Amino acid sequence: PRLCRATLGSLPEGVAGLTYDPSRITAGIVHLGPGAFHRAHMAHYVHAQMSRGQAMDWGIIGAGLTSFDARVREALAPQDWLYTLVERDDQGASAQVVGSIVEVLPPVGTGAILDAIDRPGIRIVSLTVSETGYCLDATTRRLDRTNPLIASDLAHPRQPGSVIGLLVEACRRRRDAGRPAFTALSCDNLPGNGGLLRAAVLEFAAQVDPGLGDWIATHARFPATMVDRITPVTRPEDVAMLTRTWGLNDGWPIVCEPYAQWVIEDDFADGRPDWEAVGVQFTADVAPYERMKLRLLNASHLALASLGWLRGHSMVAEAMRDPALERCIRALMETELSPTLPADLPVDLAAYQDRIVTRFSNRTLQDTVERINTDASINMLLDPIRDRLADGRPIRRLSLAVAAWIRRLALIEDDALALRHPLADALTSLARGGATGEAQILARSDVFGDLSGNAAFLTAVTRRLRVMTTVRIPARVML
Ligand code: NAD
Structure with a gap:
């Protein structure tokens, strides 16, 4: 069968289905960059919690800023956003359906992403956008104001095209609406990822509205994280393997190693899932x-x-x-x-x-x-x-x-x-x-x-x- 909510009850033997009802999930996270790694790592941890009957208010809205993400949406929409995660090593393989993503937005401008971040339950905006997504200067590791995307966003901060401009505008909308700030959770492989993100956001905000920079510094949080799980690009052979081995059709399964680690600085603006329950380590210093x-x-x-x-x-x-x-x-x-x-x-x-x-x-x-x-x-x-x-x-x-x-x-x-x-x-x-x-x-x-x-x-x-x-x-x- 093609993976979707309607076929969840008749999954082939050997594929682990959902123990929770995906229609009961409400969104708590907007994730920028719903690529392979996010679906193997964070979305998997949220799923693991939902499988224990927890975190049903921490569903994930995937939001991309590149054409790559249009393909993610095309593949997952017909499957009601469900996908298969295959963990594989030389000892064997297992397949499980993941249901923690509740929607993937179309990457057409950032208006829809800003609207999604405005939704009432959203308390975390997480990121896997690769190092280039942070628009940092190679020497100073601070915001590169000469980056064309940043220069354009500084001129038009209400229509951002960059990740940094987007986060600042999302914060402005929260402040102006008198609503709490969110936690920006970087899951990219960058040393001091949270601190670098915070500094870039504050520098951008100070340029457009000094009061906003102060508000973000006081209310928003940018915890550092260490993320680990080797996740290759899904190949056509992987899609075929899922059908051949497990008898399941999935437009974009994710294949990764069984190993996973996530260490997070415990500093959140407006609450967080109890990820400890599924093996995440929280610490004061990542x-x-x-x-x-x-x-x-x-x-x-x-x-x-x-x-x-x-x-x-x-x-x-x-x-x-x-x-x-x-x-x-x-x-x-x-x-x-x-x-x-x-x-x-x-x-x-x-x-x-x-x-x-x-x-x-x-x-x-x-x-x-x-x-x-x-x-x-x-x-x-x-x-x-x-x-x-x-x-x-x-x-x-x-x-x-x-x-x-x-x-x-x-x-x-x-x-x-x-x-x-x-x-x-x-x-x-x-x-x-x-x-x-x-x-x-x-x-x-x-x-x-x-x-x-x-x-x-x-x-x-x-x-x-x-x-x-x-x-x-x-x-x-x-x-
Ligand atoms: P991927 O190619 O599957 O997805 C990349 C995602 O990043 C896409 O959603 C894309 O739109 C977004 N992106 C890339 N450049 C961007 C930019 N300049 N601005 C905005 N968005 C941008 O890659 P992946 O495997 O998901 O890896 C993404 C990141 O995750 C890595 O760069 C790394 O920092 C982190 N990571 C990956 C792995 C892994 O094994 N794949 C392990 C640890 C951490």
């Missing part, structure tokens, strides 16, 4: 967890994907199973990344690293190095490099990974796969200019921030670029 995750997982992921691409791998799992790369990534974690973490983390770091290697080796996910290379922010590598250099420590493998990131831009043939980055076109054309072009990339402060003028960084990366003369980079270079 920073140590976030640093551990962004450094050990995301930095290694990008290093593995960049180096793996140069060694001819297209799948993350195959790259991780390449013995030379496994040695390199383990050494990167142990000797270059772990030493930049707080000493008193209540986590067994050796076990955490082992688990990352196992998670990256998950063949059943069919995750591509291309996805990581295209989407992951180079800042994942630059932040630990800054710490290492400040302590006068070597950046052997970190610089190798940055060199691989640059060299890939020179070699990639399909521009559309190069990078999801505002400067993608400029960077690929520079990278194709040989050593001179690569040096020009390294000198760009809009990519490398302060490191673009750091002699130790430039020397280390340039030296690594010089030894990468072939596409299939030799194992000895990674030692």
